Amino acid sequence: MAAAMAAFALLHALPAHSYLPMGDGSGGVFVSAHWQSTPIPIEISTNVSAVGTKLQGSTSFQTVIQNSLNSWNQAPNFQTPLGTVTTSTAQAPDGTNLICFCTSGVVFNQNDGTLALTVTQFSGSQITGANIFFNPNPTGVCFITDSNASCANGTDFAQDLQTVATHELGHFIGLDHSAVVRATMYPFAPAKETQLSWDDVAGASLLYPKAALDVGTGGISGTISKTGAVFGAHVFANPTGSNNPFGAFPSIRKTPIGTLSDLSGNYTIIGLPPDDYVVYAEPLDGPVLDGNVAWAQDFGQGSVMTDFTTRFH
Ligand SMILES: [Zn+2]
Known part of the structure; x- marks a missing residue:
């Protein structure tokens, strides 16, 4: 069975229209990709040393990620495939579905504004694994975990971390970018928008509909x-x-x-x-x-x- 990988960059854009599942249309009929087995175990690395002063705020990385998971888990019409969360101190992919500020596993271009990447492994139209990598050194940007925080470098743009995490989790469950400008899955991040939109809910429930x-x-x-x-x-x-x-x-x-x-x-x-x-x-x-x-x-x-x-x- 063919294995493939997909990666989508969330770009930083100033300022900054559809739900779209990942999948396969090679037979002329589009087949959405789904996780092969659910619930999906998730590992959050609490080791944020790689990001240094580019991460600011009193809320922990783990809490921010959990808040983003909660947004998806509580979405209407959606039977969440997201499962149990464990923590580690991994700084490189370790065979789990890792969410991290990793020092290896993905190379970010230092000249672009990529905030994070979700790398997904497929077997046919089945998703078999995924990692979410946050950029430890995004150009011209820092991540903040609460609205009172500011960047150590005054010229950096303060990007709400939960906004980025919520977007990446959309890729993690199998969503491509949306062309709906205010959707969470829009490919350019606003400074802060942590709530899902009708478009995101439609996409999520297309992939994992609630029985009732x-x-x-x-x-x-x-x-x-x-x-x-x-x-x-x-x-x-x-x-x-x-x-x-x-x-x-x-x-x-x-x-x-x-x-x-x-x-x-x-x-x-x-x-x-x-x-x-x-x-x-x-x-x-x-x-x-x-x-x-x-x-x-x-x-x-x-x-x-x-x-x-x-x-x-
Ligand atoms: Zn994206």
């Missing part, structure tokens, strides 16, 4: 075509009503929910809670670009199609 949904949802599907099928259009449903269907989950933010069209131009957006929606189709031509998502690669294509203009109905 907390909030009933529906779907919208269609086809994007120009002279022929449009592959890789970003199609998103923007909620325009005043409903608050996730009101019992006050930590969930209302955002559009989106996806990308497949090789036939077909799209299906599921996980839509009750509201009114306007559906848009737009090219993936910025701020999120083809290179930020694995969609074209998943389908064995060179790139998604962007030679069209935004439409909505």
Whole structure:
């Protein structure tokens, strides 16, 4: 069985539109990747010596990661695959699903603003392991663990660590980047945003749906075509009503929910809670670009199609 790896960088961007699972579309039909066995054991390294003064704040690394895990574990409509957390002092991958400021296992480019990387191992469409590596020396940035903290170097940008951890855990469970700008899985980190969005919840519950949904949802599907099928259009449903269907989950933010069209131009957006929606189709031509998502690669294509203009109905 083929083994593959995927890595997604969360980029630091100033300032800084869809849920998208990782998976395989090589047969023309997209198959989402899932963890082979759940619950997933997780190891947090409490050894943060590699990050030095680039980590500031009174809250511990372990607590920040646990807070991020809690955000996913408590998400509506989502049967969390995340399991028991243990701790270690590992500074290199050790065969566990390690979350760390590691000194080896991944090499960060010192000239970019990469904050963290999640490296995932696959066997076919099964996820067999993953590590989350935080960059111990991000250029022009430091990590803070509480809002009162500031960087040791006054010119560094203070990046909330939990914001980054929550994003990386989305990759860890099997989500690709989202082109929905306010989604947790958007590839560029805001200074602080620790709450999941409707888009993230839709993606998580697509992969690991709760048997009895907390909030009933529906779907919208269609086809994007120009002279022929449009592959890789970003199609998103923007909620325009005043409903608050996730009101019992006050930590969930209302955002559009989106996806990308497949090789036939077909799209299906599921996980839509009750509201009114306007559906848009737009090219993936910025701020999120083809290179930020694995969609074209998943389908064995060179790139998604962007030679069209935004439409909505
Ligand atoms: Zn990412």
